[in-house]
Amino acid sequence: MxxxxxxxxxxxxxxxxxxxxxxxxxxxxxxxxxxxxxxxxFAPGTDPTVIACFQVADQDGSxxxxxxxxxRALSSYNQSFQLRTVHLLMxxxxxxxxxxIGPKEFTGLFYCLQSWRGIFDRFDRDRSGKIDxxxxxxxxxxxxxxxxxxxxxxxxxxxxxxxxxxxxxxxDNFIECCLTVKGLTERFKERDRALTGSATFSYxxxxxxxxxxxxx
Amino acid sequence: MxxxxxxxxxxxxxxxxxxxxxxxxxxxxxxxxxxxxxxxxFAPGTDPTVIACFQVADQDGSxxxxxxxxxRALSSYNQSFQLRTVHLLMxxxxxxxxxxIGPKEFTGLFYCLQSWRGIFDRFDRDRSGKIDxxxxxxxxxxxxxxxxxxxxxxxxxxxxxxxxxxxxxxxDNFIECCLTVKGLTERFKERDRALTGSATFSYxxxxxxxxxxxxx
Numbered sequence: 105m106x107x108x109x110x111x112x113x114x115x116x117x118x119x120x121x122x123x124x125x126x127x128x129x130x131x132x133x134x135x136x137x138x139x140x141x142x143x144x145x146f147a148p149g150t151d152p153t154v155i156a157c158f159q160v161a162d163q164d165g166s167x168x169x170x171x172x173x174x175x176r177a178l179s180s181y182n183q184s185f186q187l188r189t190v191h192l193l194m195x196x197x198x199x200x201x202x203x204x205i206g207p208k209e210f211t212g213l214f215y216c217l218q219s220w221r222g223i224f225d226r227f228d229r230d231r232s233g234k235i236d237x238x239x240x241x242x243x244x245x246x247x248x249x250x251x252x253x254x255x256x257x258x259x260x261x262x263x264x265x266x267x268x269x270x271x272x273x274x275x276d277n278f279i280e281c282c283l284t285v286k287g288l289t290e291r292f293k294e295r296d297r298a299l300t301g302s303a304t305f306s307y308x309x310x311x312x313x314x315x316x317x318x319x320x
Numbered sequence: 321m322x323x324x325x326x327x328x329x330x331x332x333x334x335x336x337x338x339x340x341x342x343x344x345x346x347x348x349x350x351x352x353x354x355x356x357x358x359x360x361x362f363a364p365g366t367d368p369t370v371i372a373c374f375q376v377a378d379q380d381g382s383x384x385x386x387x388x389x390x391x392r393a394l395s396s397y398n399q400s401f402q403l404r405t406v407h408l409l410m411x412x413x414x415x416x417x418x419x420x421i422g423p424k425e426f427t428g429l430f431y432c433l434q435s436w437r438g439i440f441d442r443f444d445r446d447r448s449g450k451i452d453x454x455x456x457x458x459x460x461x462x463x464x465x466x467x468x469x470x471x472x473x474x475x476x477x478x479x480x481x482x483x484x485x486x487x488x489x490x491x492d493n494f495i496e497c498c499l500t501v502k503g504l505t506e507r508f509k510e511r512d513r514a515l516t517g518s519a520t521f522s523y524x525x526x527x528x529x530x531x532x533x534x535x536x
Binding site for chain 2: 201251252254255258259261262284285288289292296301302303304305306307308310311312314315316317318
């Protein structure tokens with residue numbers, strides 16, 4: 105175990121606040137996991153680019169963006185996103201299984217993806233649209249998550265969809281991988297407030313914690 | 321909590337041994353999660369039907385069945401299986417991330433799928449190829465797993481791929497759902513030997529427990 109005085113470290117390199125510094129809203133286990141989001145507005149001083157992107161994405165002008173609208177908006181930035189990745193994004197930025205997000209959640213999601221795109225591009229030096237296993241490890245470290253060789257091996261095996269002999273991760277799978285590692289780690293840390301590196305779950309809490317990340 | 325003297329119950333109706341009574345081989349966390357299976361043979365007295373099915377599936381006569389061969393064999397029984405479901409099946413019956421299984425693992429898998437097919441058909445009364453949420457709950461209970469309304473809600477939302485307004489689960493998604501609930505519950509129980517209903521994980525053990533069930 106790491107030095108107990110210092111507390112358990114989930115990442116060796118705590119990232120600057122700008123790296124995916126969004127905090128998932130807490131969703132108590134007693135609350136229904138599915139439901140409607142409270143209406144929100146853009147915070148004063150929000151970058152006009154974010155507001156403009158929201159308005160373009162909100163094609164029906166409802167003030168909310170649904171999964172199809174978000175998929176279309178994200179894909180228009182030269183990134184292909186599967187609907188399951190979009191659902192995982194929405195879950196990450198709302199803490200509930202919803203198919204609509206508002207201005208507040210969109211803002212968090214916008215900055216997070218912008219930051220992760222930058223990290224991906226930094227490691228994708230040859231602009232192939234893919235990064236390899238070691239680069240994935242470094243990229244996860246950049247967003248604050250240190251994964252062991254065994255965890256890395258599982259992630260690469262799961263997210264390598266290139267079909268080639270050289271294992272590589274494409275951008276949308278990189279985003280899914282980041283969302284999964286971030287989400288599971290944050291959920292774990294919520295149960296390890298003393299940073300001991302261990303957490304206790306009831307069976308119900310365990311299932312409700314992990315199932316939202318498994319399948320989409 | 322349930323009566324402590326009786327121990328925590330993960331299922332209200334412990335199924336007869338024939339209902340998916342297969343026990344996952346233990347995979348200690350120190351062992352590599354990927355690797356080769358030890359060679360195996362059919363146990364004396366194995367049903368000749370199982371051996372014949374294995375030999376038909378083993379198209380290259382290698383004595384092992386790979387993921388493509390297994391997918392083809394399963395699909396030939398009038399069931400469509402995605403490769404991701406096949407990989408989850410292989411993981412369930414080996415405890416490691418492998419792309420090949422031998423006679424021993426095939427036998428376990430054969431009987432388990434035969435049993436689950438029977439359960440699915442029992443609830444799919446109108447032979448639509450789909451079951452609804454309440455039937456899914458009953459079916460999971462039949463194989464020994466009692467899920468709460470909130471867990472059921474997540475499962476149905478995740479595994480309903482029918483796209484209709486009536487939520488329903490098709491056969492291959494039912495198998496994925498059973499494999500996920502069975503696998504996660506068994507892994508949890510391995511850490512709750514006293515049947516208290518709670519289990520403690522290190523961060524590494526938590527990630528290594530959960531990530532193999534990611535459907536990617």
